Amino acid sequence: MRTLTEHGVDLVVVSDAPRECPLCRPWEGRVLTISGPPGARTVEIEHAIEDGRMVPVRVAGSLDEARAAGLQHPNCRHSVSAYTPGITRVEAATSDPDGYRAGQRQREIERHVRKWKRREAAALTPEAQRAARAKVRAWQAAMRDHLADHPDLRRLRHREQPGAGNLPEKRTEATPEQVEAARVWSGDDESVREMSDDQLAAALRTPLDDRARQRIEAETDRRDREALLARAAPRGRLVDDLLDLSDDDLARVFPHVDERDQVRIMAELDRRDRASRLPGVRPDLVGLSDAQLAARYGAAGHGTPEGDAIEAEAARRDMLGRLFPGGNLAADLAQFSDDDLAWAMQYADNAELLRIAEEMDRRDADAAPLPAPADTGNDVDNLLADRDSLAEAMGDAVPAPVAWGVLADDQAVDDHLDDREFWDDLKRAAAKLYGDDDEDQDERHRITR
Structure with a gap:
């Protein structure tokens, strides 16, 4: 009230x-x-x-x-x-006055049963005990007859036991799970927040209505979100290493960071989307966090096909972490090999690709400085002179044609093929292509290194 x-x-x-x-x-x-x-x-x-x-x-x-x-x-x-x-x-x-009178009569019979049971228990002689027991049975028979006449009534045998009229009902102690369930059901939101994870789990092990179950689910979601934000965006700033976060983690963090960090998350998801389409990359592993990847590796085991695939994904992430710290291409590219930079090109954006190309040009210039352009007054002579000087400048810094020629898929070159044989074959091919005219037949002026 x-x-x-x-x-x-x-x-x-x-x-x-x-x-x-x-x-x-x-x-x-x-x-x-x-x-x-x-x-x-x-x-x-x-x-x-x-x-x-x-x-x-x-x-x-x-x-x-x-x-x-x-x-x-x-x-x-x-x-x-x-x-x-x-x-x-x-x-x-x-x-229902008749029903009330029938119920009161049942209470009266129960009182007589209890009275004669007490007298039987307190009888001093066997005769008195037998007499009291006979009275108990008589009143129990009266109870059966009364219930037969009134089917809507039911017999409550505990009310026929001595002490039923003044002893409190025996109650079972509530289990710890039931206590926690009662706190969820009857408490406010602050009560649920004060409960530990173990207490919430104990409450879930008891039968709960939809309202109580939804309160537990909402609280666990809030705790998971706070733990994720503390790990992924402490003090509201996104961490540098996003590889430790799964796609689901990034999606949950996205609404809680500023626009600058949201752009970083979108760039990371785009990079993962490109990676999932690369050959040799498992799309189902790309979106997992490092912790999820480690858990799956523990279940798969070392040396299994699944374990090998996870090791390859871990190596790919390590390479990404070295080449793209914080999601951006490293500031100093001189520390990486040509193969590392070539591998990074598949994950780089246009601006990063230009930086990689500039680094490659710098390395080529250091290995073989380019000669100054020829200036003979004739464009054709300039072109031929530049080709000759370029070939001379490259010298030993660039492999001979036999070395790079074997890389062509459509050209079979024997292991014993040397430079002289290569140029002889090339000269015959050039003669067949251009014919035997009086022009310069130096094949270097037609197909250069």
Whole structure:
């Protein structure tokens, strides 16, 4: 009643209980006021969901008045609930005086059974004990006959035991799981936050309604999100190494960082999308975090095909971490080999590709400085002179044609082929292509290194 009053509810309706007693019968199905004055009357109250509409409600009196007349006496079966004007429908109460008298007769028989059981237990002689036992059986037979005449009643054997009239009901101790479930069900949001993970898990092991289960799920999601943000974006700033975060982690972090970090997340996801399409890369492993990858490796084992694939993915991530710290190409490219830079090109954007190309040009210039362009006044002579000087400058810094010629898929070159044989073959091919004219037949001026 105090809770209803605090929420502005002043009208309640009395329930319709079976086998009601004469004291409660006048109040069954009646509307009462919690704080209003006694006496029957009709009041005008605003409709619960239609503003401005007043509905008449017949009030039988106040709750205190009904209680003073006997309502809700000890062992009373009646309860009261909130009455909502215009919505709550009060059903007509059904009176059952015969049922009440039958129930009271059952209580009387139970009292006689208990009385003679006490006398049997306290008998001083065998004769008195047998006499009391005979009385117990007689009253138990009377109970069976009474229940046969009234099938709606049921026998409660614990009420026939000595002490049933004044001993409290034996209650089982609640288990720790039930205690935690009660905290979730009855507490507020702060109560759930104060519970540990183990306590929430214990509550989940008990039967819960949807509301309690949703509260636990919401709290666990909040804790997981806070733990993820503390690891991925401490103090609101995204960490440099995004390889330790899975695709799901990045998606959950995305709404909680600023635009600059959101761009980094989108760039990382694009890089992973490109990586999943590369040959030799398992798409299902690319989106996993390092912790998930380690857990899957522990389940797969070393030396298995799955383990080898995970090791390859770990090596790929290590290479990415060295070449792209913080998701961007390293500032100093001189520390990486040509093969490393060539590998990085598949993950680089346009600006990073230009940087890699500049680094490659710098290395080529250091290995074989380019000669100054020829200036003979004739474009053809300039071209031929530049080719000759370039070939001379390359010298030993660039392998001979036989070395790079074997890289062509459509050209088979024997291991014993030397430079002279190569140029002889090339000269014959050039002659066949250009014919035997009087022009310069130097094959170097047609196909150069």
